[in-house]
Amino acid sequence: MSQMQSVEKQLRHMILGLEIGPGEKLTERWIENRFGASRTPVRAALLRLETEGLVSRDGRGWSVSPINLAELEQIAVYREAVEVAALRLTCALADRSAVDVIEAMLESCDNDTPREEWHRVGMDFHIELARLSANEFLFRAVRDSMTRLSRARWLEVRDEAALARAWAEHRAILAAVRLGDAEEAARLLTSHIVGSRDRLVTSLANDRRGLRARGFAVVAA
Amino acid sequence: MSQMQSVEKQLRHMILGLEIGPGEKLTERWIENRFGASRTPVRAALLRLETEGLVSRDGRGWSVSPINLAELEQIAVYREAVEVAALRLTCALADRSAVDVIEAMLESCDNDTPREEWHRVGMDFHIELARLSANEFLFRAVRDSMTRLSRARWLEVRDEAALARAWAEHRAILAAVRLGDAEEAARLLTSHIVGSRDRLVTSLANDRRGLRARGFAVVAA
DNA sequence: GATACCATTTTGGGATACCAGACCGGTGTT
DNA sequence: AACACCGGTCTGGTATCCCAAAATGGTATC
Numbered sequence: 001m002s003q004m005q006s007v008e009k010q011l012r013h014m015i016l017g018l019e020i021g022p023g024e025k026l027t028e029r030w031i032e033n034r035f036g037a038s039r040t041p042v043r044a045a046l047l048r049l050e051t052e053g054l055v056s057r058d059g060r061g062w063s064v065s066p067i068n069l070a071e072l073e074q075i076a077v078y079r080e081a082v083e084v085a086a087l088r089l090t091c092a093l094a095d096r097s098a099v100d101v102i103e104a105m106l107e108s109c110d111n112d113t114p115r116e117e118w119h120r121v122g123m124d125f126h127i128e129l130a131r132l133s134a135n136e137f138l139f140r141a142v143r144d145s146m147t148r149l150s151r152a153r154w155l156e157v158r159d160e161a162a163l164a165r166a167w168a169e170h171r172a173i174l175a176a177v178r179l180g181d182a183e184e185a186a187r188l189l190t191s192h193i194v195g196s197r198d199r200l201v202t203s204l205a206n207d208r209r210g211l212r213a214r215g216f217a218v219v220a221a
Numbered sequence: 222m223s224q225m226q227s228v229e230k231q232l233r234h235m236i237l238g239l240e241i242g243p244g245e246k247l248t249e250r251w252i253e254n255r256f257g258a259s260r261t262p263v264r265a266a267l268l269r270l271e272t273e274g275l276v277s278r279d280g281r282g283w284s285v286s287p288i289n290l291a292e293l294e295q296i297a298v299y300r301e302a303v304e305v306a307a308l309r310l311t312c313a314l315a316d317r318s319a320v321d322v323i324e325a326m327l328e329s330c331d332n333d334t335p336r337e338e339w340h341r342v343g344m345d346f347h348i349e350l351a352r353l354s355a356n357e358f359l360f361r362a363v364r365d366s367m368t369r370l371s372r373a374r375w376l377e378v379r380d381e382a383a384l385a386r387a388w389a390e391h392r393a394i395l396a397a398v399r400l401g402d403a404e405e406a407a408r409l410l411t412s413h414i415v416g417s418r419d420r421l422v423t424s425l426a427n428d429r430r431g432l433r434a435r436g437f438a439v440v441a442a
Numbered sequence: 443g444a445t446a447c448c449a450t451t452t453t454g455g456g457a458t459a460c461c462a463g464a465c466c467g468g469t470g471t472t
Numbered sequence: 473a474a475c476a477c478c479g480g481t482c483t484g485g486t487a488t489c490c491c492a493a494a495a496t497g498g499t500a501t502c
Contacts, residue, residue, distance in 0.1 A: 028484065038457045039484090040264075047265060051272045060464065060484060071357070078358035081306035085298065136292070137299035141362065249454065259487045260454090281454060281494065 007037045008045035015054050015064055016150050023066040023217020025058065053148050066217035067152050069201055073221060075145050076197035082141040083126060083193065084186045086133035087173075091182035093132070099174050102128050106170055119157045123150060125170050129177075155203050162199055166192070228258045229266035236275050236285055237371050244287040244438020246279065274369050287438030288373050290422055294442060296366050297418035303362040304347060304414065305407045307354035308394075312403035314353070320395050323349050327391055340378045344371060346391050350398075376424050383420055387413070 011031060014020050031042045046062055049055040056065045090096060102125060109121055123146040130142035156162050169192040176185035201221065204211075208218045232252060235241045252263045267283055270276040277286045311317060323346060330342055344367040351363035377383050390413040397406035422442065425432075429439045 027482085029482085040261075040456050043261075043484090044264070044268060044455095047268045048272075051269075062484090074356050074358050077306065077310070077356055078303070078362065081302050081359065082299070082362075085302035089298070135295045135298055137295050137366075138302065141299070141303075145358075248452085250452085261486055264454090283454090 007031065007035045007041045008048055010035055011045055012049060012052075012054060015049070016147070018151060018154060018216070020064050021215045021217070022064055022151065024064045024215070026055065026062040026064060028062070052144065066219050067204065067211075068219040069204060069221035070219070072149065072152055072201060072204070073197060075148055076193055079126075079142065079145045079149075080190055080193045082138050082145070083130060084189055086130040086135060086138040086142065087177065087185050087189055088182045089133040089135060089138070090129070091177055091180050091185055093134075096132075096177060096180065098132050099129075099177050102132075103171070103174050106167060106174075109167070115157050118163060119150075119153060122153065122157065122163075122166060129173075149200075152200055152204060155207060156196070156200055159199075159203070166196065169195075228252070228256050228262045229269055231256055232266055233270060233273075233275060236270070237368070239372060239375060239437070241285050242436045242438070243285055243372065245285045245436070247276065247283040247285060249283070273365065287440050288425065288432075289440040290425060290442035291440070293370065293373055293422060293425070294418060296369055297414055300347075300363065300366045301411055301414045303359050303366070304351060305410055307351040307356060307359040307363065308398065308406050308410055309403045310354040310356060310359070311350070312398055312401050312406055314355075317353075317398060317401065319353050320350075320398050323353075324392070324395050327388060327395075330388070336378050339384060340371075340374060343374065343378065343384075343387060350394075370421075373421055373425060376428060377417070377421055380420075380424070387417065390416075 020026070026046075028039055028042050028046070031037075031045070032039055035042075046055055050057070054065055055062055105121055105124060105128065109118055127139075127143050127146055130139045133139065156166075169188065173185055173188045173192065176188055204218065205220075208220075211218050241247070247267075249260055249263050249267070252258075252266070253260055256263075267276055271278070275286055276283055326342055326345060326349065330339055348360075348364050348367055351360045354360065377387075390409065394406055394409045394413065397409055425439065426441075429441075432439050
């Protein structure tokens with residue numbers, strides 16, 4: 001059995017789900033025992049997760065990357081550049097009917113939907129929207145950005161009002177894309193990303209003490 | 222001795238310098254012998270180079286990534302997005318004196334300068350310009366893009382006229398940045414990137430037969 | 443002569459043994 | 473009580489072994 005991908009997947013899942021706290025130390029031996037794999041696949045997983053920014057070298061060893069407010073702000077700028085570029089490409093497409101699939105994705109969330117699902121769909125909206133551009137690099141950039149933002153976004157998903165607002169903005173963006181109005185879509189997406197960032201950073205800065213109490217490392221901006 | 226980084230560095234250098242042809246098969250054992258390292262650091266190197274796009278899985282084994290025309294075109298779009306975003310940030314800075322350092326870098330190339338140096342400085346121009354934005358993600362995006370483009374750019378550097386043109390465009394961009402004219406700088410950078418891409422893709426498509434004869438895999442757009 | 447088949451070799455994936463250096467805790471000294 | 477020292481333990485880095493699967497090449501058959 002190829003345990004390599006399994007270790008990587010499981011470890012990523014634990015990190016993204018905050019089952020292992022940001023800033024926590026990791027030893028190859030612990031991972032080895034935890035997932036019943038040997039060091040070769042463990043090391044492969046760590047190397048991959050390092051490039052995703054989920055894990056970092058900590059001196060000689062490893063640790064789960066802390067949540068970094070300065071990094072979140074920089075990612076927002078990066079996201080804005082790549083997502084807007086992807087969006088403009090998509091608006092220029094002759095066939096933009098694929099937005100309906102994304103719209104349907106949004107509709108699949110209602111009051112009975114668990115938090116986890118909202119969290120996932122909220123990210124997938126951006127990822128799938130970027131995929132429509134058919135540009136592999138823009139797509140990957142968005143996907144990787146969302147992975148890096150994923151842990152911090154658990155906070156936003158706890159705020160009912162923020163969630164409703166995000167969904168409304170998502171729908172508005174899709175509407176503009178459907179019409180092929182690149183300028184309007186870009187404007188909406190930009191303000192959505194900037195707004196998200198502001199709410200996220202504010203909320204993280206406020207919760208910082210509480211998060212640290214739970215053992216989560218949160219680095220200031 | 223930490224041979225891990227050494228293997229990675231040396232292998233990357235051979236690949237970027239076309240000492241190992243695009244599309245060529247690689248075996249872990251060959252690398253092992255070639256660099257006198259054992260398989261663990263070899264695997265680490267391969268995993269890292271894979272994320273850089275220099276090496277790809279080829280069935281069960283590994284091979285040097287072929288030069289892919291479709292990929293080059295997509296990277297150009299991606300580059301345009303991130304480089305322009307970085308440039309706008311830089312233009313908004315109060316202190317833009319760092320452009321002088323980049324200007325000096327360009328000036329360091331004259332008729333006696335070896336091809337290799339022109340090649341490196343041509344890439345470093347874009348990388349260092351992106352670094353000025355002080356956004357780590359935009360910077361990395363540009364750096365990684367240039368790495369991916371590096372091999373294909375060996376062709377452009379053989380064309381004296383193209384080189385002169387590129388340098389002129391580089392200088393014009395710096396001049397606009399120095400004035401803080403973001404719109405003009407963005408316009409110049411965009412057309413520089415688009416122009417580079419067109420010349421590169423055209424020239425590659427023309428040389429494709431010759432490159433293949435040298436054993437270089439070149440995938441069509 | 444082409445092709446299907448089988449034995450051998452080779453390959454990457456995984457496991458394990460070993461090492462040098464960092465880290466930690468206790469002890470003895472001041 | 474504070475601090476310097478020292479020995480054991482733990483960790484990541486490396487080398488090496490083993491294995492299953494895939495590639496290879498030769499051979500017999502049609």
